[in-house]
Amino acid sequence: MRKNTVQSQRNSKVKVGYQEIDIIVEKASFSKPSDSYGEFDHRKNLISIQEDLSDKDYACTLLHEILHAIVYYYSLTQSGEPLDTESKEETVINSITNGLMAVFKDNPNILKEFQHRIHNVR
Numbered sequence: 001m002r003k004n005t006v007q008s009q010r011n012s013k014v015k016v017g018y019q020e021i022d023i024i025v026e027k028a029s030f031s032k033p034s035d036s037y038g039e040f041d042h043r044k045n046l047i048s049i050q051e052d053l054s055d056k057d058y059a060c061t062l063l064h065e066i067l068h069a070i071v072y073y074y075s076l077t078q079s080g081e082p083l084d085t086e087s088k089e090e091t092v093i094n095s096i097t098n099g100l101m102a103v104f105k106d107n108p109n110i111l112k113e114f115q116h117r118i119h120n121v122r
């Protein structure tokens with residue numbers, strides 16, 4: 001029962017550029033097997049994340065899917081752009097996600113510092 005409450009609280013939105021993307025937690029039924037824990041669907045403007053993940057896997061998956069949304073909405077996946085194949089996109093997204101997650105884990109104050117500096121811009 002408590003788990004369902006926590007899961008439903010995770011359903012939210014994230015703004016990426018001009019779009020507001022819904023984030024839902026659901027049973028895994030993703031179209032791309034390479035994204036085993038989550039999926040970004042630009043047609044639905046939706047990030048789906050598999051239910052029952054650990055907090056660490058949830059955070060990593062959410063960051064990964066947000067990065068997919070960023071590269072899509074900022075046109076890096078268009079023909080002739082740096083991430084114009086699924087293989088290139090997945091390699092880059094995985095590397096950046098795993099690198100950032102390691103930085104966040106190894107530097108517990110870095111997110112607070114970003115938050116402070118971003119929201120205190122003069």
Ligand SMILES: [Zn+2]
Binds near residue numbers: 068
């Ligand atoms: Zn991916």
